[in-house]
Amino acid sequence: METNRITGSAKDFAGKLEGAVGDIAGDAKTEAAGRVREATGTAQNLYGQAKDAAREATDAAVNYAKDAYENSGDTFHDGSQAIAKSVRDNPLGSMLIAGGIGFALALLLTRPPRRPPQRGR
Template identity: 60%
Template sequence: MNEDRIAGTAKDFAGKTENAFGKAAGDAESQASGRAREMAGKAQNLYGQAKDAVQDAADTATDYAKDMYNHRGDAIRDGQDALARKVHDNPIGSLVTAGAIGFALALLLARPARRPPRGRYYS
């Protein structure tokens, strides 16, 4: 919990109290001031909640990245093992897939360079 949430809750409570005193005294100005302070407190509390949520998400992402970095060898090894099992289980399909990828790369790399368009407006 951060200071925005604490201050927002305090303002909200103060606004409710001021509003209640304004109602009891019949003072419309105190009521309006209390409602305004209450709304400002709620807004500040929501802002604090949003900051906490962003901080929690950033902490979770950081922890996940650190975990992946610390166990990168395991992840790479697992991926290699899974690929080896797929190739072992289906060698013909793997060969066809590798050939298709190689063919697509060859088409992309051997394509001639694009020429700029020629014409009246392209000089």
């Protein structure tokens, strides 16, 4: 728990008490000082709450990233096993697909660059 929350709550309470005492005694200066202290305490408490919320969100994001990183190896391993099983079940189809992909890549890589059309001729 953020110390600003504790300090802010204490100032808020003290400000309310001082404002009530000033109101009962009819002392406007004491009442005003109490209201100022109360507002300061409320602001400090809200600041502490915001810091706590940011810390919790950061911790949750870090934990999520760690879980994703730790489980990524399992996902890759499962995908590799699924591809290996598919190749074992249908070797000819796998060879044709691999050959088609290789042929398409060769066409893309060996194709001459396009030249813009000549103007004025």
